[in-house]
Amino acid sequence: MTDALSADHITKVFGGLTAVDDVSLHVGEKELVALIGPNGAGKTTFFNCLTGVAPATTGTVKIAGQEVKKNTKAYKVAQMGISRTFQNIRLFSQLSVLENVLIALTNQYKENFLTSVLRLPGYYKTEDAMEKRAKELLADFDLEDVMYFPAGDLPYGTQRKVEIVRALATDPKIICLDEPAAGMNPEETADLTKLIKRLQTEYGIAVLLIEHDMSLVMNLAERIYVLAEGKLLAQGTPSEIQNNEAVINAYLGGGADA
Numbered sequence: 001m002t003d004a005l006s007a008d009h010i011t012k013v014f015g016g017l018t019a020v021d022d023v024s025l026h027v028g029e030k031e032l033v034a035l036i037g038p039n040g041a042g043k044t045t046f047f048n049c050l051t052g053v054a055p056a057t058t059g060t061v062k063i064a065g066q067e068v069k070k071n072t073k074a075y076k077v078a079q080m081g082i083s084r085t086f087q088n089i090r091l092f093s094q095l096s097v098l099e100n101v102l103i104a105l106t107n108q109y110k111e112n113f114l115t116s117v118l119r120l121p122g123y124y125k126t127e128d129a130m131e132k133r134a135k136e137l138l139a140d141f142d143l144e145d146v147m148y149f150p151a152g153d154l155p156y157g158t159q160r161k162v163e164i165v166r167a168l169a170t171d172p173k174i175i176c177l178d179e180p181a182a183g184m185n186p187e188e189t190a191d192l193t194k195l196i197k198r199l200q201t202e203y204g205i206a207v208l209l210i211e212h213d214m215s216l217v218m219n220l221a222e223r224i225y226v227l228a229e230g231k232l233l234a235q236g237t238p239s240e241i242q243n244n245e246a247v248i249n250a251y252l253g254g255g256a257d258a
């Protein structure tokens with residue numbers, strides 16, 4: 001089976017600082033994997049390398065077996081089957097929830113240029129199909145009641161949910177979630193846990209998750225990678241990681257908030 005994601009020997013250097021140092025990580029098809037580590041360990045930088053936001057200095061990334069060539073733009077990387085959410089929510093706050101999802105779908109359903117400029121029948125068919133799909137997804141995640149609300153007016157936990165649905169809309173092979181539970185109350189975190197599980201079980205998508213909430217990680221992840229100071233410190237099942245001395249020391253010594 002082809003991995004949803006394979007990243008080999010990823011290194012990212014900023015000036016004199018090696019933020020990610022020779023890290024390899026694999027996520028199987030429909031697998032749920034977590035990436036943890038103390039603050040500043042390089043987790044978000046690693047995500048940025050995977051998704052083309054800030055490409056790796058060296059190393060190879062493959063999405064569903066297809067290599068991401070150097071200098072591929074982030075939207076092209078997304079079309080290869082990877083989508084993500086950000087640590088700070090990045091919805092268009094003035095636009096409605098529905099419009100936010102439609103924007104993501106535009107990437108996927110792109111009609112040819114002439115069809116859309118001349119508003120040929122194919123254009124309207126595409127518009128209809130996109131709207132139908134967006135509404136289906138929103139209904140499936142109990143967001144139909146807020147579909148016409150400006151995204152920025154929604155409670156924090158709901159905005160996070162919309163962001164994940166938007167990431168799902170592009171039909172990815174893998175979704176990367178950067179601290180999805182940050183700032184959530186316990187009820188919102190419980191809802192989020194179910195949502196993430198559904199991505200895997202109902203939508204057949206692999207998930208790579210950065211998270212400081214250890215109970216969420218231990219509940220959800222099938223495998224865990226641990227980064228510390230840019231390097232891969234450990235990898236294994238949740239129970240292996242919980243009992244790994246190097247991991248315990250990195251957290252206790254590093255004063256992480258995890």
Ligand SMILES: Nc1ncnc2c1ncn2[C@@H]1O[C@H](COP(=O)(O)OP(=O)(O)OP(=O)(O)O)[C@@H](O)[C@H]1O
Nearest residue numbers: 014017019037038039040041042043044045046087
């Ligand atoms: N654009 C950048 N330019 C220079 N240094 C950067 C840049 N982005 C990140 N860094 C540095 O790289 C290191 C890793 O940061 P990163 O944000 O990836 O860590 P993290 O594990 O995601 O942390 P957190 O859990 O706090 O979000 C830090 O020392 C950070 O200051």
